[in-house]
Amino acid sequence: MADAITVSSHTGGAGGHLSYLKDGKGWKSWAFTVDHKRIGVMYLWSILAAFFLGGVFAMLVRLELLTPKQTIMSAEYYNRAFTLHGAIMTFLFIIPSIPAALGNFVLPLMLGAKDVAFPRLNLLSYWIYVLGALFAVAAMVTGGVDTGWTFYTPYSTTTASAVTTMTLAAFILGFSSIFTGVNFIATVHTLRAPGLTWYKMPLFVWGMYATAVIQILATPVLGITLLLVIFERVFSVGIFDARLGGDPVLFQHFFWFYSHPAVYIMILPGMAIISEIIPVFSKKTIFGYKAIAWSSVAIAFISFLVWGHHMFVSGQSRLAGAIFSFLTFLVAIPSAIKVFNWLTTMYKGSIELRAPMLYAVMFLMLFGIGGLTGLFLGTLATDVHLHDTYFVVAHFHYVMMGSTTIAFLGGLHYWWPKIFGRMYNEKLAAWGAALTFIGFNATFLPQFLLGSRGMPRRYYNYLDQFQPLHAFSTFGSWILGLGLTVAAISLLAALRKKPDAPPNPWGGKTLEWQTSSPPITHNFETQPVVTHGPYDFRVGSAR
Amino acid sequence: MNWIRSILLPVEGSAYARGHDNLMLFIVFLNVLFFLLIAVLSVIFVWRYRRSRRQGPTPHMTHNTKLEIVWSVIPALILVVLFFWGLHGYIAAGVAPQDALEIMVNGKKWLWSFEYPNGTRTINEIHVPVGKPVKLVMTSEDVIHSFYIPTMRIKQDVLPGRYTELWFTPTTTGMHQVFCAEYCGRSHSDMLAKIWVDDDAAYQKWLEEGDEQTRTMPLKDLGKVIWENRGCNTCHSIDGTRGQGPSFKGIWGKPHKMADGASVVVDANYIRESIMNPQAKVVAGYEPIMPTFQGLLREREVLAIIEFIKSLE
Numbered sequence: 001m002a003d004a005i006t007v008s009s010h011t012g013g014a015g016g017h018l019s020y021l022k023d024g025k026g027w028k029s030w031a032f033t034v035d036h037k038r039i040g041v042m043y044l045w046s047i048l049a050a051f052f053l054g055g056v057f058a059m060l061v062r063l064e065l066l067t068p069k070q071t072i073m074s075a076e077y078y079n080r081a082f083t084l085h086g087a088i089m090t091f092l093f094i095i096p097s098i099p100a101a102l103g104n105f106v107l108p109l110m111l112g113a114k115d116v117a118f119p120r121l122n123l124l125s126y127w128i129y130v131l132g133a134l135f136a137v138a139a140m141v142t143g144g145v146d147t148g149w150t151f152y153t154p155y156s157t158t159t160a161s162a163v164t165t166m167t168l169a170a171f172i173l174g175f176s177s178i179f180t181g182v183n184f185i186a187t188v189h190t191l192r193a194p195g196l197t198w199y200k201m202p203l204f205v206w207g208m209y210a211t212a213v214i215q216i217l218a219t220p221v222l223g224i225t226l227l228l229v230i231f232e233r234v235f236s237v238g239i240f241d242a243r244l245g246g247d248p249v250l251f252q253h254f255f256w257f258y259s260h261p262a263v264y265i266m267i268l269p270g271m272a273i274i275s276e277i278i279p280v281f282s283k284k285t286i287f288g289y290k291a292i293a294w295s296s297v298a299i300a301f302i303s304f305l306v307w308g309h310h311m312f313v314s315g316q317s318r319l320a321g322a323i324f325s326f327l328t329f330l331v332a333i334p335s336a337i338k339v340f341n342w343l344t345t346m347y348k349g350s351i352e353l354r355a356p357m358l359y360a361v362m363f364l365m366l367f368g369i370g371g372l373t374g375l376f377l378g379t380l381a382t383d384v385h386l387h388d389t390y391f392v393v394a395h396f397h398y399v400m401m402g403s404t405t406i407a408f409l410g411g412l413h414y415w416w417p418k419i420f421g422r423m424y425n426e427k428l429a430a431w432g433a434a435l436t437f438i439g440f441n442a443t444f445l446p447q448f449l450l451g452s453r454g455m456p457r458r459y460y461n462y463l464d465q466f467q468p469l470h471a472f473s474t475f476g477s478w479i480l481g482l483g484l485t486v487a488a489i490s491l492l493a494a495l496r497k498k499p500d501a502p503p504n505p506w507g508g509k510t511l512e513w514q515t516s517s518p519p520i521t522h523n524f525e526t527q528p529v530v531t532h533g534p535y536d537f538r539v540g541s542a543r
Numbered sequence: 544m545n546w547i548r549s550i551l552l553p554v555e556g557s558a559y560a561r562g563h564d565n566l567m568l569f570i571v572f573l574n575v576l577f578f579l580l581i582a583v584l585s586v587i588f589v590w591r592y593r594r595s596r597r598q599g600p601t602p603h604m605t606h607n608t609k610l611e612i613v614w615s616v617i618p619a620l621i622l623v624v625l626f627f628w629g630l631h632g633y634i635a636a637g638v639a640p641q642d643a644l645e646i647m648v649n650g651k652k653w654l655w656s657f658e659y660p661n662g663t664r665t666i667n668e669i670h671v672p673v674g675k676p677v678k679l680v681m682t683s684e685d686v687i688h689s690f691y692i693p694t695m696r697i698k699q700d701v702l703p704g705r706y707t708e709l710w711f712t713p714t715t716t717g718m719h720q721v722f723c724a725e726y727c728g729r730s731h732s733d734m735l736a737k738i739w740v741d742d743d744a745a746y747q748k749w750l751e752e753g754d755e756q757t758r759t760m761p762l763k764d765l766g767k768v769i770w771e772n773r774g775c776n777t778c779h780s781i782d783g784t785r786g787q788g789p790s791f792k793g794i795w796g797k798p799h800k801m802a803d804g805a806s807v808v809v810d811a812n813y814i815r816e817s818i819m820n821p822q823a824k825v826v827a828g829y830e831p832i833m834p835t836f837q838g839l840l841r842e843r844e845v846l847a848i849i850e851f852i853k854s855l856e
Contacts, residue, residue, distance in 0.1 A: 075729045148726050154703060155686040155727060242704025248687055249702065282592070284601040291611055313689065314700050315707050318637045322630050329622040336618045337611070339581060344604070346588040350597040353589055361585050368581040372574040379625045381632025382567050385696040388689060388724040452551045452567075454693025456724045459732035463720070538603055 017520040019421065034119035035521060039126050040105030041419065046129065047101050050092035051405075055484070057085035062443070062477040065470050068462050075460040079146040080161070082458060086149030087166060091173045092133055094404055095262065098269030099215075100125070100180050102411050103208050105419055107184060109512035109519060110202045112193025112528040117186035125179035128172060135169035138162075148458060150259070153240035153251040157232045164233055167226040174219045174226075177265075181215030184208050193511065195530035202510045202534040203292050207272020210296040214261045214268075214303060222258035225251065249314050256307035264303040266400055268296055270367075270407030271338055274360050277410055278342050279535040280508045281357035282349030286535045288341040295334030302331040312383050321380060328378040335371050339364065355429040356506070359410030362437050363403055370398030373448065388458075391451025394444045402440055409433070409487060416491060417501035421518040428490035435483030442476025510534045544568060556694035556719050556740075557711050559636060563696040566628050573621065636697055639710035643678035644671065650681065650688035650701040651834055653730035654774030655721070663750055664839045666773040668737040670754070671713060672746040678710040684834070689725035692738065698724055713740040729787070730777040737772075753841055762843075766851020769844055778833070781855055788833060789826050795853045800827045811849050818845060 020037045024030075030038055061082050064071045073081070108116055116122050139145055139162040147156040147163055156163050188209050192201070229251070231237045238244025240251045279286045286292065308316060308324030342364060351357065373395045376382045386392060417423050446469040451457075455466045462470065504513035509532075515524050548564055551571070555561050646669060647658040657665045671677045681690055681701040691698040695711040713719070723734035741749060752758060757765065770776055770791075778787035789799075794809045801807055802825045816823055818840065821833035840848075 075732075079729065079731075146728070152687060152726070158686065159728065242702070248704075282601070283594075285603055285605060287604055288606045288611055291606070312633070313698050315702055315705065318634060321633060325629060325633075326626055329626050332622055333615060333619055337615055340614045341611075343581065343584050343588070344610075346585065346592065348604075349588070349592050349601050350594050350599070351589050351592045352594040361589060364585050365578075365582050368578050369574075372577055375570050375573060375622075375625060376567070379566065379570060379629035381563050381629045381636065381696075382570060383629075384633065384636060384698055385563060385567075385693070387698060388691070449551065454553050454691075454720070454722070456691060456722045456732075458726040461732040536603075537601060 017522070017525065019516065019518045020521045021421070021518050023521045032123070034115070034123055036104050036108050036116045036119065036122060037419075037519065037521075037523075039122050040101055040103075042126055043096060043104060043129070044101040044419075046126075046133070047093050047097050050088055050133070051097075054085055054088035054093055055481070057081050057088065059477060059481055061085055062474045064460070065462075066474045067471075068464060068467060076146065078460045079458075080144035083145045083148050084140060087145065087170070088136065089400075090149055090262075091170050092136060094266050094400055095173075095177055096129060096180070097408050098273065098404070098411065099184070099208060099211055099265075100129070100176070102273070102408070102415060103184065103204075103269065104180070106415060106512055107205060107208055108187060108191065109418075109515065109523055110205055110510050111187065111191055112196060112511045112524065112530065113187065113191035114522050114524075116183045117190055118183050121179050122183050125176045125183070128179070129176040132169050132171075132173035132176060135165055135172060139165035139169060150255060151226070151229060151251075152255075153229065153232065153248045154242070156229055157240060164230050167229050171223050171226045174223045177215050178219050181212035181219075184212040185216070193528050193530050196511075199290065199293075200530055200533055203275035203286065203289065203296075204272040204510075206293040207268050207275065207296050210300040211265055211268045211272075213297075214265050214300050218258045218261040218265070218304070221254060222262075225254035225258065228254070249311070249316065252311055252314055253307065253316075256310045257304075260307040260310065261300075261303040263396075263399070264299055266404045268299060270363070270404040271296065273407045273411035273414070274342060274363050275338075276508075276510070277356045277360040277414055278345050279537070280414075280506050281354060281360070282346050282351050283507065283537045284345060284349035284535075285533065285537060286341070287344040287347075288337075289533070289535075291337055292341050295337050298334045299331060302327065302334075306331055309378060309383070312380060313387050325378055325380045325383075332371070332374065332378065339368065339371070354506070355424075355426055355433060356410045356414035358430055358433045359406055359413060362433065363406045363410065366398055366402030366406055366437075366440070370395060370403050373398065386451055388456055389451035390447040390455045390457055393457050394447035394451060397444045397447075402444070406436075406440075409436070412491065414506070415512075416494065417505050418512055418517050418519070420495060421499035421501045421516075422494040422497050423501050423505065424490045424494035428486060428493075432483055432485075432487030432490055435479060435486055437483070439476055439478070439480030439483045443473050443480050444476070446470075446472045446476070507537075509536055547571070553693045555714075556692070557696075557714050559632070559711065560694065560696045562635075563632055566632060569628070570625065573625075636710075639678040639708060640676045640712075643676035643710055645678050645680060646671075648679045648681040648690065648701070649684060650690070650723070650734075651684040652686065652728055653723070653734040653777045655690075655723075655734070655736040656839060659750070661750065666836075666839055667735065668739065668772060670739045670741050670746055670749045672743050673713055673716050673740050676710055676712045678708060681707050681709065686727050687725045688723045688727050688734065691722045691724035692719055693722070694719045700725055713738075716740045716742055733777050734774075757841060757843060760847075762847045762850040763854045765844065765847035766849070766854075769840070769848055770851060773836075773840070775848070788829055791852050792855050795855070801825060802827050802829075802831075809852075814849050814852060815845055818848065 020035055064073055064078050143162045145163055145166040146159055146161045188205060228239055232240055238246045240246045240248050242248060275292055306324060306328045308320055309328045312321045376386055413429060450466055450469045501517040503517050511528055514528055552564055645660060649656045655667055657669045683701045683703045688701040689698055690701055690709055697709055697711060699707050699709040717740055719738040721736035721738060723731055780786050780790040781792055783790045783792040798806045798808050807813055807824055819837045821835055822831050825831045
């Protein structure tokens with residue numbers, strides 16, 4: 001693409017170079033770009049489309065649950081709807097959301113690099129994502145999938161629905177995730193600007209790095225497991241089939257060996273964003289930089305050793321249950337440390353509650369609830385009662401939606417001016433955030449109660465005694481939908497304006513704010529040199 | 544504290560449930576405490592240190608080793624307590640007393656069948672004596688199910704090709720709801736059962752004669768109860784809608800085409816055969832998936848179903 005760069009006299013960033021958005025026209029300049037920013041933007045629109053689709057399924061599921069028995073659809077359609085909601089949100093939205101969309105855009109900028117280490121691999125990662133998404137769509141239109149996103153055997157190997165196509169989709173999407181991980185690790189190791197030592201890197205980069213390690217080490221296990229499910233379905237090889245001497249619980253071990261670390265693929269990037277937003281809007285250096293950085297690495301490491309906590313009642317041995325419970329509590333400690341560090345960062349700061357910071361404060365509370373309710377599930381005796389009930393549904397939605405997605409929205413509002421060069425209407429953005437917060441809690445708080453009172457999950461029909469709480473949750477989902485719509489309107493409306501974002505609207509100290517908004521194709525006019533920490537707000541510390 | 548307990552949890556069906564609830568309430572207390580710490584501090588900081596009040600430079604606080612050790616060690620100690628307390632309950636729930644009444648449980652899409660040591664067999668309901676430990680030895684005929692009794696605070700997955708166990712000692716008489724907690728397909732949410740806890744005399748009487756309604760209810764009404772309770776309704780509708788199996792509506796006395804091409808008139812003998820040996824004659828257009836009910840229904844109950852179908856014109 002280098003030959004496409006020309007000096008322009010009438011537009012573009014500082015120094016006259018074209019912004020990456022204007023550098024090249026037509027769909028080919030996007031589909032065949034190797035610019036990490038354009039790939040990030042393509043990922044962004046794709047995951048937002050997936051988020052919308054997964055959200056539609058979520059609203060349908062909640063609407064069906066307004067009353068016991070049939071409200072709007074049959075049990076067959078309900079089972080497909082919650083499966084697709086889970087599969088789309090997990091594999092097509094939340095796993096790629098922060099790393100592949102925002103991370104792709106921001107990480108090289110933060111490092112003062114021109115691009116990621118392997119730009120073409122980056123593009124291939126996006127293409128593979130699209131291919132995987134097409135397989136997922138194919139599974140939807142060729143009968144749908146009714147297994148739940150967890151594909152538990154032997155149900156998944158015996159049901160007549162399009163499990164093979166959907167597992168192939170997840171298998172393919174895994175490669176896209178691995179390629180992003182490989183790229184980020186290589187980029188962090190090799191492309192840091194002069195002076196940017198490891199401990200001067202923004203915490204977002206540390207978070208992305210820890211995430212990438214999990215992506216590379218855990219995702220292949222999921223890929224192999226899903227292939228085994230396909231083999232089991234097509235050739236009846238008998239690995240998971242008890243009638244052929246196999247073990248259905250073995251699938252759960254394989255599945256959670258990936259999918260528990262995957263939970264941290266989802267939450268670590270969220271934490272990474274919060275670690276950027278809080279110091280910038282508190283105008284105060286982060287408290288306990290090393291503790292936050294290394295707790296990300298600790299979480300990444302321990303996350304591989306806790307999968308059995310999904311299986312306390314699966315028939316695994318009591319000894320295994322005890323060990324997994326103990327290891328699960330270990331992972332709680334670094335999470336708690338991060339929360340205390342963020343709070344202390346705000347202490348005696350100069351706090352400006354603009355849209356990104358609003359999301360960060362919402363994150364602290366929602367992640368607080370998500371993390372703390374995890375104590376009920378890590379504790380053996382209480383998990384036996386709560387396992388596979390709505391309590392678990394509420395808990396992981398507080399972590400996945402209330403924490404990761406809220407952090408993603410915070411990051412989106414934080415970097416939107418950088419990505420598109422436009423400021424959004426902050427009042428509207430604040431309304432969107434507030435409605436989302438209210439709607440989210442109205443949807444999911446009642447579900448804790450449903451679960452502790454004994455309501456199992458994945459139920460189409462339910463006992464009348466649970467109806468008031470279900471109805472409340474459904475009403476909440478409408479407020480949540482409204483909030484997200486308002487947030488989307490405020491962001492999209494900004495795109496219709498003329499570019500008006502200054503290079504550094506929030507007063508950030510990390511490198512992405514030291515270039516124009518939107519950045520030029522090669523990111524920086526001159527190679528930046530780093531002389532101080534990423535959150536050094538002491539007066540006079542000009543770059 | 545009892546009002547919190549009654550809001551959060553179903554009634555307590557056993558002494559184990561009481562111990563579990565004490566642990567649960569302790570964690571609720573921890574949750575509230577730490578959530579308030581986070582929420583109150585973040586709100587206070589946002590208000591007290593707002594930009595309009597605090598212009599100019601902020602203090603450059605990078606870390607404080609003592610403080611960081613304190614807020615790592617305190618949560619760690621609390622977690623150690625939770626680990627051992629939870630382990631204690633988990634182990635207790637794992638080992639059934641030697642003298643427990645053993646009931647075999649079979650899960651299949653989408654009903655639970657039970658067999659007592661004396662040969663009594665039931666579907667979707669059991670009766671147990673109050674105050675005596677009960678041990679369920681469970682297996683599945685198809686996919687994974689999970690036997691969940693909220694009032695006892697216990698749950699165990701039920702696996703094909705393997706036996707898993709669950710035990711409880713009921714402390715009060717009455718009905719305890721059972722749910723299938725592992726997703727198992729279309730009628731997963733209708734895969735329910737009831738545990739009736741009886742006093743000793745009522746339990747013995749039930750074992751010998753079946754329950755009151757089996758003995759005295761009019762046949763047609765009993766048939767409807769059985770259709771609902773024994774899982775017929777998960778596949779056979781009574782309003783003409785097509786399910787996994789043919790609807791019961793308006794089939795009595797009419798000829799039906801079978802998968803092998805033969806035509807069969809629905810009469811008492813055909814219905815009886817379809818219940819006891821369902822694969823013998825399968826209606827055209829349906830899968831041969833119905834399980835046999837041989838030995839699972841009392842004689843009067845079979846008659847009741849026949850009368851019930853007869854009544855659905």
